[in-house]
Amino acid sequence: MRYKITVEYDGTKLLGWQKQLDGPSAQEYLEKAAEAFLCRPTEISGAGRTDAGVHALGQVAHFDTEKKMPLFRMREAFNAHLKIMEAPVAVINVEEVSPDFHARFSAVGRGYIYRILNRRAPSALDKDRSWWVPVPLDVSKMQEAAQYLLGNHDFTSFRAAACQAKSPVKTLDKLEISQNGEEIRFCVEARSFLHHQVRNFVGTLKMVGDGHLQPNDVKRILDAKDRSQAGITAPACGLYLNRVMY
Amino acid sequence: MRYKITVEYDGTKLLGWQKQLDGPSAQEYLEKAAEAFLCRPTEISGAGRTDAGVHALGQVAHFDTEKKMPLFRMREAFNAHLKIMEAPVAVINVEEVSPDFHARFSAVGRGYIYRILNRRAPSALDKDRSWWVPVPLDVSKMQEAAQYLLGNHDFTSFRAAACQAKSPVKTLDKLEISQNGEEIRFCVEARSFLHHQVRNFVGTLKMVGDGHLQPNDVKRILDAKDRSQAGITAPACGLYLNRVMY
Numbered sequence: 001m002r003y004k005i006t007v008e009y010d011g012t013k014l015l016g017w018q019k020q021l022d023g024p025s026a027q028e029y030l031e032k033a034a035e036a037f038l039c040r041p042t043e044i045s046g047a048g049r050t051d052a053g054v055h056a057l058g059q060v061a062h063f064d065t066e067k068k069m070p071l072f073r074m075r076e077a078f079n080a081h082l083k084i085m086e087a088p089v090a091v092i093n094v095e096e097v098s099p100d101f102h103a104r105f106s107a108v109g110r111g112y113i114y115r116i117l118n119r120r121a122p123s124a125l126d127k128d129r130s131w132w133v134p135v136p137l138d139v140s141k142m143q144e145a146a147q148y149l150l151g152n153h154d155f156t157s158f159r160a161a162a163c164q165a166k167s168p169v170k171t172l173d174k175l176e177i178s179q180n181g182e183e184i185r186f187c188v189e190a191r192s193f194l195h196h197q198v199r200n201f202v203g204t205l206k207m208v209g210d211g212h213l214q215p216n217d218v219k220r221i222l223d224a225k226d227r228s229q230a231g232i233t234a235p236a237c238g239l240y241l242n243r244v245m246y
Numbered sequence: 247m248r249y250k251i252t253v254e255y256d257g258t259k260l261l262g263w264q265k266q267l268d269g270p271s272a273q274e275y276l277e278k279a280a281e282a283f284l285c286r287p288t289e290i291s292g293a294g295r296t297d298a299g300v301h302a303l304g305q306v307a308h309f310d311t312e313k314k315m316p317l318f319r320m321r322e323a324f325n326a327h328l329k330i331m332e333a334p335v336a337v338i339n340v341e342e343v344s345p346d347f348h349a350r351f352s353a354v355g356r357g358y359i360y361r362i363l364n365r366r367a368p369s370a371l372d373k374d375r376s377w378w379v380p381v382p383l384d385v386s387k388m389q390e391a392a393q394y395l396l397g398n399h400d401f402t403s404f405r406a407a408a409c410q411a412k413s414p415v416k417t418l419d420k421l422e423i424s425q426n427g428e429e430i431r432f433c434v435e436a437r438s439f440l441h442h443q444v445r446n447f448v449g450t451l452k453m454v455g456d457g458h459l460q461p462n463d464v465k466r467i468l469d470a471k472d473r474s475q476a477g478i479t480a481p482a483c484g485l486y487l488n489r490v491m492y
Contacts, residue, residue: 009371010370010373055371075366075367083368088370090368092367119338120321121254121336121337121338122325122329122336123336124255124333124336125254125255125256125301125375127334129371
């Protein structure tokens with residue numbers, strides 16, 4: 001039987017989703033928890049990697065097991081063992097799925113949230129949960145610039161050097177920027193993303209917000225197909241994998 | 247000259263607001279920061295204590311100094327030194343006030359927020375920032391029960407044994423309970439509070455929400471003037487000192 005799990009994690013003390021030799025990852029914690037209650041090594045496949053420090057509200061993964069147990073009990077078992085390990089990871093949902101479901105290959109969309117705290121004073125409570133930008137940002141200019149990124153484009157200018165995607169051409173379905181008090185929130189959706197694509201969008205749009213770039217510079221940067229033209233990579237701590245669509 | 251500061255802190259790793267011999271406190275971090283840039287020992291007086299683990303979005307304190315510096319620079323100096331100490335504390339505002347201003351005695355009201363995360367799965371991201379209650383709570387019953395607590399009462403039933411207030415009679419101005427998805431949020435305001443009063447309200451109202459008590463039991467508990475009649479003290483991690491009114 002194949003199961004789909006939805007996972008929340010605080011990425012602050014993780015090297016990311018994927019198992020690493022040199023530190024903790026969400027995948028490793030989940031596989032250890034699964035092994036503890038399924039009593040055999042269990043591979044857990046995620047919908048996609050997240051970088052060190054990036055959070056998840058709705059990462060999705062799947063695994064196979066012969067063992068029969070009620071779904072709610074499986075969730076409780078995961079969370080009980082994650083708690084014992086003091087893992088910053090929680091399983092928020094477990095579903096049975098058909099054997100041809102694949103967390104990564106069946107996904108038809110991914111949604112990310114990026115949070116900027118835009119105020120002069122640093123934050124004690126949202127440290128590690130948002131990017132603190134102390135200079136005032138012009139949200140309407142950032143919104144204007146974001147329009148150039150929507151749709152089907154060659155996103156080479158926003159792609160990390162280490163990106164393993166076959167093609168830099170992607171379709172960006174949504175890039176909404178909203179302001180609520182001191183928080184500026186980006187909601188970004190696409191079928192799939194290049195490595196660092198969301199963080200590079202945010203880093204460049206922040207430079208529009210603070211006046212270092214004009215909104216139409218973003219079109220020039222996109223057309224240049226050159227990573228060196230775009231802005232900085234926004235820090236990992238503001239990024240949340242919000243949901244994976246199937 | 248007297249200055250008023252507004253302070254945010256993550257109480258998770260603090261013993262509370264007030265200086266303690268056996269561990270870190272918000273007051274101690276602020277006094278160390280002030281000493282570092284004012285170049286002399288500086289006493290910082292808060293509007294009120296908070297317990298270990300309780301957070302603040304808007305604690306207020308005052309201090310005196312002869313040193314003249316622009317207000318924004320004073321805030322930057324506080325935050326620079328707090329960062330060096332890796333203190334989970336930030337100064338979000340500095341104002342000059344008249345010499346008769348007193349953070350505690352001039353206050354005419356205090357507002358607290360309490361957050362419950364009400365879902366079966368634990369939280370990775372809101373751990374230490376909310377009280378995780380895995381059983382479903384009936385918010386409308388909790389709202390009904392809260393009405394009995396509003397106004398002027400003898401709150402002995404909701405007062406910690408260690409409370410040092412002269413009288414258990416207080417006036418509760420506001421106790422609003424709202425639900426937003428999986429979060430239940432309490433907004434509580436009064437001129438002043440007894441020790442553990444908000445956490446004892448929440449602990450008792452939670453027992454109304456989960457069916458252990460009926461809404462009108464809260465009236466009986468209040469009238470009993472007996473701490474043993476009320477419910478548990480809700481954990482510190484869900485409580486935030488939101489603001490102090492002058």
